[in-house]
Structures are given as structure tokens and as C-alpha cells.
Amino acid sequence: MKLTTTILSFLFVIATSVSQAQETAKKPSSDYRNPDKFKQMYDLLATPNMYRTASGAPGPEYYQQQADYKMDIELDDKNQKLYGTETITYTNNAKESLDYLWIQLDQNEKARNSNSPLVESNKTDPAFSTQAFSRKYLEEDFDGGFNIDYVKDSQGKPMQYTVNQTMMRLELPKLLKHGEKTSFSIKWWYNINNYTIDGGRSGYEHFEKDGNNLYVIAQFYPRMAVYNDVEGWQNMQFWGSGEFALPFGNFEVNITVPADHILEATGTLLNRSEVFTAEQLQRYKLAEKSFDKPVIIATQAEAEAREKGFSTAKKTWKFKAENVRDFGISTSRKFIYDAMAVQTGKTVSMAISLYPKEGNPLWEEYSTRIVAHTLKSYSSFTFDYPYPKAISINARDQGMEYPMICWNYGRPDETGKYTDQTKYGMLGVICHEIGHNYFPMIVNSDERQWSWMDEGLNSFLEFLAEKSFDPNFPVRRGPAKNIVPYMSGDQKGLEPIMTNSESIRQFGNNAYGKPATALNILRETIMGHELFDYAFKTYANRWKFKHPTPEDFFRTMEDASAVDLDWFWRGWFYSTDFNDIGIKEVKKYFVSSEPTKEVTEFMKTRRRRDSKPGSMVYMVAEGSEDFKSEMNKPFKIVDYQALDEYVNQNFTAEEKAKLNEPKYFYQVTFDKPGGLVMPIIVELTFEDGTTENHYFPAQIWRKNDQEVHRTFATKKVISKIVVDPKLETADIDTSNNSWPKTIEKSKFD
Numbered sequence: 001m002k003l004t005t006t007i008l009s010f011l012f013v014i015a016t017s018v019s020q021a022q023e024t025a026k027k028p029s030s031d032y033r034n035p036d037k038f039k040q041m042y043d044l045l046a047t048p049n050m051y052r053t054a055s056g057a058p059g060p061e062y063y064q065q066q067a068d069y070k071m072d073i074e075l076d077d078k079n080q081k082l083y084g085t086e087t088i089t090y091t092n093n094a095k096e097s098l099d100y101l102w103i104q105l106d107q108n109e110k111a112r113n114s115n116s117p118l119v120e121s122n123k124t125d126p127a128f129s130t131q132a133f134s135r136k137y138l139e140e141d142f143d144g145g146f147n148i149d150y151v152k153d154s155q156g157k158p159m160q161y162t163v164n165q166t167m168m169r170l171e172l173p174k175l176l177k178h179g180e181k182t183s184f185s186i187k188w189w190y191n192i193n194n195y196t197i198d199g200g201r202s203g204y205e206h207f208e209k210d211g212n213n214l215y216v217i218a219q220f221y222p223r224m225a226v227y228n229d230v231e232g233w234q235n236m237q238f239w240g241s242g243e244f245a246l247p248f249g250n251f252e253v254n255i256t257v258p259a260d261h262i263l264e265a266t267g268t269l270l271n272r273s274e275v276f277t278a279e280q281l282q283r284y285k286l287a288e289k290s291f292d293k294p295v296i297i298a299t300q301a302e303a304e305a306r307e308k309g310f311s312t313a314k315k316t317w318k319f320k321a322e323n324v325r326d327f328g329i330s331t332s333r334k335f336i337y338d339a340m341a342v343q344t345g346k347t348v349s350m351a352i353s354l355y356p357k358e359g360n361p362l363w364e365e366y367s368t369r370i371v372a373h374t375l376k377s378y379s380s381f382t383f384d385y386p387y388p389k390a391i392s393i394n395a396r397d398q399g400m401e402y403p404m405i406c407w408n409y410g411r412p413d414e415t416g417k418y419t420d421q422t423k424y425g426m427l428g429v430i431c432h433e434i435g436h437n438y439f440p441m442i443v444n445s446d447e448r449q450w451s452w453m454d455e456g457l458n459s460f461l462e463f464l465a466e467k468s469f470d471p472n473f474p475v476r477r478g479p480a481k482n483i484v485p486y487m488s489g490d491q492k493g494l495e496p497i498m499t500n501s502e503s504i505r506q507f508g509n510n511a512y513g514k515p516a517t518a519l520n521i522l523r524e525t526i527m528g529h530e531l532f533d534y535a536f537k538t539y540a541n542r543w544k545f546k547h548p549t550p551e552d553f554f555r556t557m558e559d560a561s562a563v564d565l566d567w568f569w570r571g572w573f574y575s576t577d578f579n580d581i582g583i584k585e586v587k588k589y590f591v592s593s594e595p596t597k598e599v600t601e602f603m604k605t606r607r608r609r610d611s612k613p614g615s616m617v618y619m620v621a622e623g624s625e626d627f628k629s630e631m632n633k634p635f636k637i638v639d640y641q642a643l644d645e646y647v648n649q650n651f652t653a654e655e656k657a658k659l660n661e662p663k664y665f666y667q668v669t670f671d672k673p674g675g676l677v678m679p680i681i682v683e684l685t686f687e688d689g690t691t692e693n694h695y696f697p698a699q700i701w702r703k704n705d706q707e708v709h710r711t712f713a714t715k716k717v718i719s720k721i722v723v724d725p726k727l728e729t730a731d732i733d734t735s736n737n738s739w740p741k742t743i744e745k746s747k748f749d
Contacts, residue, residue, distance in 0.1 A: 037677045038702045041566045044574060045551045051229040056555030057542050064547055066091040067224035067249040074256040074314075075331065077213060080204060083189040086221055090182050094227065097175040101182075102227075102235040103168040104246075106219040107190050109238050110200060111145025115165055116240050135197075142191070142198045146222065149187040159184060166238040168222065186222050201400045202407075207334065207356070210307045214332040214356060216395045216407040219244075223326070226446070228547055236448050242501030243447035243454075246325040248545060253321075255329055259313035260306045262298050262335035264354055264391050266328050266404045267321030275317050280337075287339040288350065294368040298337035300357050306333040321403065323545060325444055328402030330354060330393040338364065342372040345384035349375065355394035362412050362426060367392050370427050370469065374434040377465035381533060382438050382540035390437060392430050399429045401436035408433055424474050431469070432462045443543045450550060451501040452573075456515025457553075463516060476513075480730040483509070483517040487578040488732035494576040498550065517730060518572045525679060525728050526698070527563050535560035567677055567698060577675030579729050582736025583721060584707060588622040589665040591635045593642065615642055619665065634663035662713035668721060668739070671707040678729045684712060685720040693725075 048054035050061035071086040092098055109116050128136065151159045151170065160171040176182050192215070195203030202218040226234040226245040234245045257263055263275070273281060280297050287295035310333075321327065334356040342351045353367035371392050375385045387404050395407040410426025412418035435458045439445065445453035463478030476482065486494075486509040495504055497515050504510045523532040538560040539553055554569050571577055595618045617640065638644050647656060670680055680696040692714070700708050712718070723737040731737065 037571065037705060038564075038567045038699065041554070041570060044570070045554065046230075046549070048555075049229075052549065052552055054555065055559040056539070056552045056557070057559075058546060061095075061229075062546070063093040063095075063229070065093055065224075065227050065247045067247045069221070069249060069251045069253070069327070071221060071251070071253045071327075072256075073220070073253065073329070075215065075217075075258075077258050077261075080192040080194075080213070081189060082192055082217065082220055084221055085185065085187045087183060087185045088222075088224060090176075090224060092176045092178060092180055092182075094229075095178050097177045098172065098227070099175055100172055101170045101176075102225040102233045103170055103186075104219075104223045104225050104238065104244070105146045105163065105166050105168050106223070106238045106244070108145040108163075108166045109240055110142065110193055110198065112141050112143040114145065116238075119239060142193055144191050144193045144198070144200075146188050146190050148222075149189070150185075152185045154183040154185075164237075167225070167235050188222065190220075192217070195398070196396060201398075202328075205396050207358075210334075211310075212307055212332060212334050214334055214395060215330060216393060216398060216400070217329040217331070218326070218400065218402055220329070221327070224249075226547065230446075230547075230549055234446060234448060238448070239502050241504070241507065242449065242451065244326070245446045245448045246444070248323050248325050248444065251319070251321040251324060251327050253319045253327060254316050255319070255331070256314050256316045257331045258311050258333065259315040260309045260311040260333045261315070261331045262303075262306075262333070262337055262354065263317045263329065263331035264337075264352065264393070264405060265317070265319050265330070266324060266326070266402060267319035268388050270318040270320055271316075275315055284339065288341055290340045291343065292340075294338040294340040294351075294353070294364075296336070296338045296364070298335060300336050300360060303334055303336045303357060309333065324387075324403040325441060326402050328405040330391075330395075330405065330407065332356065336360070336364070338368055340368055340372060342375050342385075344375055344379035347384045347386065349385050349387060350389040351375065352389055352391040353394070354391065359394040359411050361416055362410065362418050362423065363394050366423070366427060367394070367408075367430060370430050371434050373469050374431045374465050377468055378435055378438050378461050381461060381464065382443075382537060383544055385437070386442070386544075387437065390434050392434060399433055401433040401441070403437065403441045406430075406433035406436065420474075427469070427473075428462070428466060428476065431465050432458060435462050435465065438540070442545060443540055444545070444547050446547065446549070447501065449500060450498075451504065451507070451511035452497050452515040453548070453550060453553065455511045456497070457519070459512045459516035460519040463520060477516045478520045479727075480517055480521055481727040483513050483730050484732050486510075486513065487576075487730060491576055496575055497573040514572070518568075521729065522557075522565070522568065525681070526565075526568065527561060531561040531563060532557075535563075571676045575675065578732045579676040579678045580674030580731055580733045580736075581670060581672050581678065581680060581723055581729070582733070583668060583723060583739045583741075584671040584736075585669040586721060586739045587667040587669075589619045589667060589711075590633060591640065591665070592618045592620045593640050594618065615646075617643055621667075635661075635665070636663070637661060660713070662715055664714050664717055665711060666714070666718055666721075667709055667711045669707055669709050670723070671736075672701065672705065673736075674732065677701045677705070680708075680710075681724050681726075681729065682710075683722045683725040684714065684718050685722070686714070686716040687719045688716060690716070 050059045053059045068089040069086055071084055073082065073084045075082055090101060108114060151161050153159050162169045172182065193200050193203040194206060196205055202216050204213045204215045206213050224247055226247050251267060255263060255265060276284065283295055283297045287297060335354045336357065337354050339350050339352040342349055351368045351371035353363060353371065355363040355367065371390050375390055379385050389404055391405040393405065393407045397409050398407040399409060400407050408426065408429045410422055410429060412422065436454065439457045440447055440454035447454050459477045463475050466473040466475050486506065493505060495510060497510060523529060535557045539556040542556060543552060558565050598621065637647055677698045679698050680700060682694040684692045696710065721739040724731045
């Protein structure tokens with residue numbers, strides 16, 4: 001009895017919790033009864049100007065700064081330290097003069113005195129592993145911040161600078177005027193973090209069995225912040241979530257590592273003959289002509305031999321990159337290396353993968369192939385891939401992107417076996433991170449401010465690439481139904497998409513999933529492929545190698561398609577409202593030559609200037625006394641003398657043959673418990689099992705945000721009506737989507 005009571009109590013709590021969650025979801029944050037859902041977004045968008053036009057295109061006064069780098073980097077593999085010197089040449093293309101420059105010191109987020117850990121809420125966990133307890137309460141925190149040895153001007157004289165956490169202000173001896181350049185040098189070093197322990201987007205992974213490290217190195221140098229027409233200097237601190245805003249420039253980078261390392265980085269390798277063996281050079285030449293399958297450049301056997309060497313000699317790899325916003329490096333003596341050529345339009349690039357033996361056989365089979373497919377798919381929706389290569393690095397627990405190079409998780413178990421979950425997870429992350437070459441590495445949005453502009457747009461294109469790679473790909477983000485649990489959640493835990501990166505609580509859903517879903521709905525349901533694809537490609541080409549804002553995207557999508565989408569951006573991007581459209585009522589009608597009492601009363605309220613006795617056709621509603629005797633009688637024109645005479649007098653025999661002759665009439669009342677205005681998609685199922693689909697644009701709600709009516713005149717008896725039958729509008733409650741109402745089994749059942 002005690003057990004039974006406990007179970008019943010537990011089930012009651014679950015049922016109550018589900019009920020309360022549903023009730024909470026029914027309360028959007030904004031006033032969803034506001035009828036003006038379709039007003040233009042003058043109250044939300046920045047005013048167009050000569051820098052950024054009302055069409056969403058760059059204006060005649062648009063400008064952007066340029067930062068060029070020359071660097072010498074050395075990796076201390078034994079002590080996990082990185083040393084560097086750089087010379088930055090900064091060009092001021094703004095009309096105004098600058099009296100100081102801001103430089104990003106993102107490694108300071110890992111400094112021992114960093115404020116980043118202090119801004120997070122921190123509860124006491126009820127249990128810890130011994131290692132976790134020691135690291136949290138006993139051990140000294142890892143110190144990974146930049147150590148600045150000097151900052152000097154072009155004459156070698158020390159320059160005055162101030163470090164404010166992850167930002168450094170460099171004082172200029174004189175104003176930097178429009179069109180002028182300034183050069184200065186910085187020398188620095190820092191301790192490289194073991195990211196598997198200390199976290200982070202870069203660092204090293206240590207392999208206990210063979211004692212080697214695998215390095216994925218980024219944010220490794222002091223980098224110029226963006227200065228633009230929108231907010232001046234983008235010098236918002238790096239707290240850890242909001243990623244990076246960077247200007248374009250040219251890079252010359254020399255990287256010194258142990259001689260037995262295999263290395264890849266952003267840009268073109270200038271001294272391949274010095275760092276590759278003769279065999280590797282020959283294999284690489286074959287790969288440059290192989291468009292159907294990868295060629296292994298550095299084999300697993302060679303990698304296993306290198307793992308044992310631990311050479312004390314050094315080797316310098318030299319790279320040059322043009323028109324990139326950042327630079328990334330990966331190096332290890334464990335690397336296997338394969339590559340193949342891929343063509344996008346008239347451009348030929350190299351798809352490349354580097355991975356330790358722990359990644360095989362999975363990586364050798366799939367990595368470079370999905371890199372090549374991603375470049376082809378993304379290019380078809382945007383522009384030809386402009387860079388000479390795209391590299392996928394296998395790094396445990398990573399998923400991070402830089403120009404031409406990215407790190408990705410996914411490995412089989414120690415026996416080489418892997419599940420579909422591991423395989424598709426790896427394919428998905430490679431596709432996503434390679435895709436970031438387009439957004440934001442080329443279409444260079446401000447990640448520090450708007451994560452959705454790179455993550456959301458990229459997740460949408462990832463969805464398209466995955467489906468074209470494998471129609472059965474278990475896609476996570478994009479399908480409307482997948483975002484329903486998030487959008488139907490407690491409003492207290494949600495923010496609009498248009499929320500700063502650091503203030504988002506459910507990062508994956510908000511910055512990735514919801515915007516990807518929104519774009520998929522735009523393409524599939526609202527705009528159609530042709531209009532959407534043209535507008536999206538227009539945005540990508542307008543803003544490649546430039547710095548777009550959300551307004552530039554919103555305006556371009558409308559400007560290039562002639563589709564008014566202000567209602568869509570307002571609902572999906574600026575609110576946390578959800579979609580819930582249902583069928584409130586269905587009424588059947590039959591045609592009569594004689595008015596009923598209800599019809600007579602109705603006619604008193606309407607002026608019929610063209611009506612005269614005997615010329616009217618009356619619709620009798622279900623529920624009236626007259627309806628009962630006529631409800632199963634199909635409508636025929638010849639049964640109504642006045643109507644039959646009208647048809648015969650006004651149409652030729654040929655025209656009469658083309659007239660529609662409905663037999664049944666159904667008035668459907670649609671209501672909208674949810675806050676979003678969305679199209680109404682209706683599927684009619686007839687008694688014989690056939691179906692008919694109807695689409696009503698979102699503007700159907702413009703004069704009544706609560707309920708609307710549509711009458712369906714059909715030739716066959718309707719047996720079922722369903723709203724959103726293919727689940728393409730992210731409707732959070734489908735229990736009200738059908739007529740006759742169907743009883744859905746609850747999760748409890």
C-alpha cells in the first residue's frame with residue numbers, strides 16, 4: 001500500500017508538472033493580442049545612412065579598416081608554451097582620425113586574475129570526483145594569460161599602452177588620419193592550456209599512452225579589434241561565450257615547431273619542399289589532381305614512427321594568407337594527413353584532414369569527403385569558395401573554426417568501432433565548422449554581439465548540406481518540429497534571438513537552433529526556394545569580405561525578394577512568442593432559394609444594391625432547423641431556378657463547362673492561442689481518402705489577431721481537416737489542429 005501510494009503521488013506530481021509547463025508556455029512574454037503585428041520595423045532597425053542603405057547593401061561611404069600581420073611563432077612542446085613577435089600595420093580608412101587603437105588579448109580570459117569566472121553563478125555541488133575537488137578547491141588556477149614583453153613603434157621606441165582585462169589600448173603619438181597607416185611591434189608569450197582540463201577553444205590535448213600532444217592554437221596573438229561605422233571600436237570584453245569581431249588583412253607567419261611535427265595553418269604553405277619528405281611531396285601533387293577521393297599524404301605508419309621520436313631539432317613552416325580575418329594553427333607528431341581537390345565554380349581548392357591514429361578508421365573514410373561536400377553545398381547557396389584550402393583537424397571535444405582551418409570532435413572506440421551517433425556527430429560538426437568559412441570568416445559579422453548571425457545562418461546551411469550528403473542524415477537543427485520543445489518552454493528561461501551573446505542562457509537553441517529553423521521556414525513555407533535562395537545569395541555576395549549587421553540581413557532579404565517580412569523578423573527574432581494555430585469550429589452550409597430566419601436577420605444588416613426578389617442565393621448554416629433536412633443533399637445548380645437562369649444567361653456552353661460546381665460548403669474558424677502570426681496551412685481529407693492542400697499567408701491575421709474564417713467549397717464530403725499537417729510551422733500544440741478533434745496520447749500515457 002505504501003508503494004502504491006508513493007507511485008500515485010509521483011505520477012500526480014509528473015502530471016501536475018506537465019500541466020503547469022503547458023500553462024506557462026501559453027503565456028508569451030509580449031502582448032500577443034496586439035493587432036499591429038504587421039507594422040514596419042522603423043522602431044527596431046537602425047536608420048539607413050550613407051554607410052548602410054535602406055536596401056541592405058553597403059552604401060557609397062561604407063568603409064572598413066585593414067590590419068596586416070607579420071609574425072614569428074615558436075612552440076615549446078616540452079613546456080607547453082608559445083612565444084611570438086608580430087608587426088602590425090594598421091590602415092585607417094575611416095573619415096575620422098583615431099587617437100588610440102584597441103587590441104584584443106583574448107588569452108587573458110585564461111589569466112589567473114581573469115574576471116570571467118567571477119561573473120558566473122556558482123553553487124556548491126553535492127558531490128565531486130577527487131580530481132574535480134582538488135582542482136576546484138586545492139590547486140592553484142591555471143595561468144594562461146598573455147605576458148607582454150614589449151610594444152614598440154616602427155622606430156623601435158617603446159609605446160604607451162593600457163591593459164584592461166582582454167583589451168589593450170595602444171596610445172598613438174599623433175592622430176592617425178584618414179588613409180594613413182601605422183606600424184608597431186609586440187613581443188609576447190603564454191602558457192598553453194590543456195583544454196581537456198582547463199577548457200577553451202584552443203590549447204592542447206595530451207595522449208598518456210605515447211606522451212604526445214596535439215595542438216590546436218588560436219587567439220594566440222594580440223589581434224586588432226574592429227572599428228566601424230556602427231559602434232566605433234568593438235572593444236567589448238571577451239567573457240567566454242561571445243566570440244570574435246576582427247578586421248580583414250594579410251598575414252605572413254613563420255611557425256617553428258619540433259622537426260618531427262606535421263603542421264597545417266591558415267594560408268598557403270610557402271616552403272612545402274622544406275617541411276615535407278620527397279614521398280609526401282609526390283603524394284600531395286597527386287592529391288591536387290584527385291577530385292573523387294582523398295590521397296593520404298602522411299600515412300598512419302609514418303605517424304606512428306614519429307610518435308616515438310621526440311626530436312629536439314626544429315623546423316619552420318612558412319605561411320602567407322590574403323584577405324583573412326584571423327589565423328589558426330594545428331601541429332602534432334601524431335598527425336596523419338590526407339587531401340583531395342574540390343571545385344566550386346571556377347575555383348579549385350584543397351580539402352584536407354589531419355588526425356591522429358585514434359581517429360581511424362572513421363576519419364580516413366569520411367572527414368575529407370564531408371569537407372569537399374560542404375564547400376560544394378555552401379558555395380551553391382552563396383559564392384564560390386575563394387580560399388586555397390579548407391582543413392579539418394581531429395581534436396577531442398572540440399568544435400571551433402578559423403579561416404581555412406577548424407577543429408572537430410569524433411573518434412571511434414579503442415577497437416576502431418563506432419556507432420552511427422559517433423559517425424553522424426563527427427560529420428555534423430565538420431560540416432558546421434567548415435561552413436563557418438562562409439559565415440563569419442568571409443561574411444564577417446560581429447560574433448561578440450550577435451552569435452546568431454554566424455551560428456544561426458551557418459546551422460541553416462549545415463542542415464541543407466547534411467540532407468544533400470545523406471537524405472537520412474539525423475539532422476538536429478533546421479526542421480521546425482525540432483525547435484518546439486524550446487519555444488514551448490517556460491518564458492522565464494527564454495530570450496529573443498536578438499540578444500547579446502553573453503546574455504543567452506540556452507545558447508544552442510537560441511543562437512543555433514531557432515534562427516536555423518526560422519530560415520528553413522522562410523525557405524520552405526513562406527518565401528519558397530526561388531525567392532529565398534536569390535535573396536540569401538544576394539546578402540552573401542553583398543557582404544562577403546565586409547562587416548554586416550542584422551539590419552543588413554533583414555533588409556536585403558526583403559529587398560531582393562519583394563516579400564514583406566517585418567512581421568516575421570519582429571516575431572521570430574525580437575520576441576519569445578510561439579506559434580499555436582488551431583481549429584476552433586467547423587460549420588457546414590447548404591444552398592437554399594428561400595431565406596431562413598437567421599438569413600433574414602443577416603440581410604437586414606447588409607446593403608445589397610444589386611439584389612432583387614428572386615435573385616438571391618442563401619447559405620443555411622449547420623444547426624438551423626432547415627439544415628437538418630438538407631444536410632446530406634449535395635448542391636446542384638439546376639436545382640435553383642434563379643441561379644440556373646443566371647448561369648445560362650451569362651456564360652457560353654464552353655464557359656459553363658469550365659465552371660466549378662461545388663457540392664458541399666464548410667466554414668472553418670481558425671484561432672491563434674500563440675503570439676506569433678504565421679501562415680495557415682490546411683489539409684482537407686475527403687471520404688474517399690484523397691486530400692487537398694490550402695495555404696493562407698500570415699497576412700490573413702492582419703485585421704484580427706485572435707481568429708479568422710475560411711469557407712471551403714468542395715465537390716466531395718470532407719472527413720477530416722488538419723492544420724500544419726507536415727509540422728512545418730513549429731506549432732507547439734497540435735492537439736487543437738484537427739477536426740474532428742483527435743485525442744492525442746500524452747507522454748504520461
